[in-house]
Amino acid sequence: MFATDSLPLGEGRWTQAKLRAQGIKVHRVPDRSIDAALRNVDAVLVGADAVLPGQGIINKVGTLHLARLARRLGIPVFVMCGKEKRMRSLSGRLNFLLALKALDPEGNFEFCPITFL
8 A cells, every 4th residue: 555645734644654553554655756656556545625526526735636647547546535525515616616715725725526536
C-alpha cells in the first residue's frame, strides 16, 4: 500500500501512522512522487471532504491531478467517505465554485469531477 503525504495539511502522514499501528505495511510517497508510484498500483482510493452527487467531490489539492493521471493509466479511482459528507444544498456548479472560494481562500481544496472517479 502507498500513501501520499497529502500536503499542505499533511493528513496522509497521520493516515500512514494509523495504518502502521494496525500492522499494515504502507510506503510513504511524497506528493511530488505520485506519478512514479501510480505505475505500481491496481487501484486508487481517495477520501472526500464533500460529495456533490452526480458532479464530483471536494478534496485536498492534488486529488484532481492524481485522478487524471490514474485515468490516463487505466487505473480505477474509488472514493471512500461517510454519508455525512454528501452535500445536498448546492445546486449548480457556479454556486459550488463560489462557495468553495469563499470557504477556502488559501486554496487547500479543489473540485474533482465525477468523470475522473
